[in-house]
Amino acid sequence: MSTTTALPPGPRLPSIAMSLLMLRWWPRVVALAQRRYGKVFTLTNSVMGQMVYLADPADIKTVFAGDPRIFHAGEANSMLSGLLGDSSVLVIDEDVHRDRRRSMMAPFHRDAVARQAAVMAEIAADNIAGWPVGRPFAVAPKMAEITLEVILRTVIGASDPARLAALRDVMPRLLSVGPWESLAIARPELIERRPWRRLRRLMAEADRLLYAEIADRRADPDLADRTDALAMLVRVGADDGSAMTDKELRDQLITLLVAGHDTTATGLSWALERLTRHPDLLVAAVRAADDGDDEYLDAIDKETLRIRPVVPDVGRILTEPVEIAGYRLPAGVMVVPSITLVHDDAEIYPDPDRFEPDRMLGATLSPTTWLPFGGGNRRCLGAGFAMVEMRVVLREVLRRVELATTTSPGERPRIKHVILTPHRGARITVRTRRQVADAAVEAVRTDSAALQQD
Template structure:
C-alpha cells in the first residue's frame, strides 16, 4: 500500500468534495483484498490513515470507510434524504420485498409494521421456546470431549425463530429446516461479491441460490394458506399471523411476495448472527475462568446482569457483523471534516469501532466488567448497527442469547482451557470461531436452581 494524500473530487455542489486519504491500488486488487481479507484490510488502513479513508471496490464503488464512533453516529443519525440504503444491499439475496430493500418513508412504514412481533411482550412470550429448543438440542451433546457449539447453536436459533414466526413445530417446518441452513451459508458468501447478470444454470452458486428460493417460496405459500384457513386466525400471536393481519396507515396490507421476503429476512438474519455470537460466547468464557465462575453463580439465581454484560462484551470483543453502510444521495454530504459527493458509499467499520473507541481501555482484553452497572454506549457499542436501519431483531436476539446461555450454564459444567483463542473465520457476511467455538461439557447431576 502506498501512502495516500487527501483526494479532491469535483462536484456541482456549493462545497467542493473533500475526501479522506485513499488507498492507491487498482480497483480489482482492492476488491480481491476486500472479499478475502476485509477485516485485515480495514484494520491496516485504519492504523495508517486514522478514523476515515477511501477505498474503491467493484461492488460498492468509491467508498469512505469510517472507524470513529462520532463519525458513525453522525452518519447513522443523518436525514434519510441525505444518506440512504447502501447500494447494492442484502435485498439482492433476500428479495425486493425485504426491509433491506426499502428506503426513506417506505422503510419507516415497514419497520413500524415489523416492530410489534419482535419487541416487548411478544419477545417475553418466546423465552419458553428458547429454553425448550436449547434443552432439546443439548439432550445428546457429548460429554467429557471437545465439540463445536456453532452448529448446535445454529439449530437452536433456527428452530426458535421458526416457532416464533409460524407458531408451530413439526413436519410442516421440516422443508424449511432443510432449505434455510444451506441457503444462509451460500447467501452469506455470495452477498460480499458482485452479482452476475444471470444465474448461468442450476449448477452455479447463483443458480443453486435461486433453486433454494423457489423451494422456499412454494413452502411459504402453503404455510400462508394454512394460517389463513385457521379458524383461530384472529387469535394467533405468531409473526406470520401478525403480518397477515397488519395493515399500513392507509389500510393496505403487505403482499404475499413481500411477506415471503420479510420472513426470509427474519429466518436468515434471525439465526446465523445470533448463533455465531453464542459460539463466540462459549469460546470466550471457556478461556476465562473468572468470568465463567461468575456466570455459573448468577445462573443459580434469577439475575442476569453479569450474563448481559458478558453478551455485550462478546459482541464487542468478537464482532460478528463488521460493517454497516449508507449511500450518499445529496450533491454533497458533510461528515466531520470531510465532504463526500453524491454516489459514494459510506461504510462504518463496526469491529474497528469496538477495538478503537476511547470507551474501551485495553480493548483486546475480554472483560464483561466494562458493562456491569451501565448499559453500553449506543455510539461505541454497535453490533446491530445504528440509526433508522439498526437491526430490528436486536431485542429478540439479545433475549434469546441470554436464555440459551443461562440454560446451558444451569444444565452443564463447562471445562476451562488454557488453549489459545480460536481464530476468526469469515463465512462471508458473518465472522465465526474457526473451530466452531469448541468446549468440553459435563452434564450436572442436578440443574442449578
C-alpha cells in the same frame, strides 16, 4: 475544521485487488488502513465502489442521525435483494422503509418477546441434551440449530411436522452460502444459469414452504389469537386495506431468517468461546445462571458483541453531497461506520483486547460507541429479540452442562458472507451434565420481570 472536496486518503490498490483482500481479510484490512490513515479513510473495491470508513463516534452520529432520504442503507444492502427479495425491509429506503418497519414492530415489542422466552428455553434444553460429553465439538452448528428452531416456531410459527422437517433441512443449506453463491445473490440474473442450479432449487423449495405457511396463516380461524410474528404481520393492515401481499410477507420472513439466524447463533458461539478461555469468568457466569442474575448474563452478551462483533460494519450510500469528518463527500459514495474499529478503540474501551463483562455492568451504552446492531433508523429490528434469546440460551447452557476451560489460543474471526464466525466453529468440551429443574417457567418469569423493570 476546514472542508475539502477530495475523498479521504486510502490505499492505492486496484479495486479488484482490494476486493480480493477484503473477501479474505476484511476486518484486518480495515484495521491496517485505520492505523495508516486515521479515523477516516477510503477503500475502493470492485463490488461496493468507494467506501469511506468512519471510526469517530461523532462522525458516526452524523450518519445515524442523517436524513434517510440522503443516507440510503437499503441501496447499500442491494446485493442481498437476490435472496431477500425487492420488498425486504433491509433493501428498501425512505418512506417505504419507514412504513414497512412500523408494520413489523409488533412481534419485537418487549412484551411479545418476553412471551417467547419459554419456547426459547425449551428449544435450547432439548438441543443441549444431545451434546456429547467428554470430547471436543464445534458448538456453532448446535447454536445454529437452536436459533433456527426458535425462528421457525416463534417467528414463522410453523407447526406442521412435515413442513417443519422440510424447513429444518432446506434453510441451513440455503443460508450457508459461500462466495460462489454470494456472487449469484449479488447478481440475480446469474441464478438462472447452470452453475447455480443448486441455489435456484434451494430458493424455490424455501419459497414453496414459506408460501404454504402464509396460506395457512391467512386461513387460520384462530389468527387473532396467535402470537407468532407471521400471524402478527398478516393481521397488520387487514382493516384498512394496507395489508402485505404474499410476496411481501415472504420477503420479510426470509429476511428475518437470514438476519436473525446465523447472527444470533454466532454471537452465542463467541460467548462460549470467550468464557471457556477465562476460567474465573466462566465460574461467575455459571453462578449468575444458577442465581437468576440476568444482569451479569446480559453483560457477558454485550461484552461478547463488543469484542467479537458479528457484523464488522454497516453502510449508507449518499444520494447527495454531505459534509462528514472535514470532507465534502459526493453522491454515490458509501459511508461506512466501522463497528470493529469503534469497539477496539482504547479511548472508548480501555484495554480493548481484554474480555471483561464487568465493564458492561451498569454502563450506559451510547448508540455510537456500542453498535453491534447498527444504528439510527436502520438499527436491527430484532435487536431486543436477539439479546433475550442470547440470555435465555446462554443461561440454559450454563445450568445444564459443566464446560471445560482451555488454554488453547482464541479462535480467529472467519468471514462467512457478511458475518464473522469463529474459524473452528467455537470448539468446546462438556465435562459432565448438571441436574437442573425445568427452566421454562423461570425463563418466562425472569425475562418478563426484567422487561417490565426497564
